[in-house]
Amino acid sequence: MGWYTHLSVIMPCDDNDIVAKIAKESLPLLDKEFGSREADWYLEELSKRSGSNPGPKGGLSLWGMVSNHADGEAFCKTLIPFWDKVISEEGGPLYFESVNVFYEEEQSEATIVFEIRRKGREMDGEIEIINHGCMPFQFHQM
Numbered sequence: 001m002g003w004y005t006h007l008s009v010i011m012p013c014d015d016n017d018i019v020a021k022i023a024k025e026s027l028p029l030l031d032k033e034f035g036s037r038e039a040d041w042y043l044e045e046l047s048k049r050s051g052s053n054p055g056p057k058g059g060l061s062l063w064g065m066v067s068n069h070a071d072g073e074a075f076c077k078t079l080i081p082f083w084d085k086v087i088s089e090e091g092g093p094l095y096f097e098s099v100n101v102f103y104e105e106e107q108s109e110a111t112i113v114f115e116i117r118r119k120g121r122e123m124d125g126e127i128e129i130i131n132h133g134c135m136p137f138q139f140h141q142m
Contacts, residue, residue: 004106005070007038011099013061015091016049022089023047026082038070040139061092069133072103076114076129083116083127095123102135110134 012018023046030039042063053059076083083099086092093099099116113132118125 005067005072006064006104007067007070007072007075007103007110008064008102009042009062009099010102011056011086012093012097013053013091014059016046016061017050018089018091019061019086020049022086022092023100026079027080027102028076036071036074038055038065038067038075041065042075043080043082053084070103072101072112072114073129073131075100075103076101076116079116080127080129087116087118088123088128095125096121101105 023043027040027043027047030043039077044060045063053061086101087097088095095118095119101114101116102111103114104111111134113130113135115130117128117130119128
């Protein structure tokens with residue numbers, strides 16, 4: 001039996017070419033211990049992107065999917081090598097910016113947000129994943 005989960009990733013990204021290169025380099029580095037197939041799919045998709053994301057104050061990279069039995073926390077943890085490389089690189093999120101991962105399980109009526117950022121918002125800070133818990137909205141994924 002299926003158990004639908006909704007995953008969405010939003011991050012500052014001006015230049016897809018730079019982020020695509022980092023995604024390709026990060027694919028073999030993923031920690032398979034957490035077993036997130038969705039993390040592989042995310043990086044595979046990012047690695048195919050090119051061009052810029054225009055915006056008056058910068059661009060955004062958006063990605064999402066409805067999956068089966070996905071684990072939002074495992075998704076975020078599996079991608080730590082990617083987050084560590086992409087947050088600070090020119091074209092992706094700067095060291096003081098965040099990546100937001102929205103996660104909602106079927107019939108939960110609750111969307112959880114994980115914030116991925118550099119600890120202390122310092123350029124050399126390690127990557128931290130903050131679970132902000134349930135947000136006051138939901139995607140109504142069934």
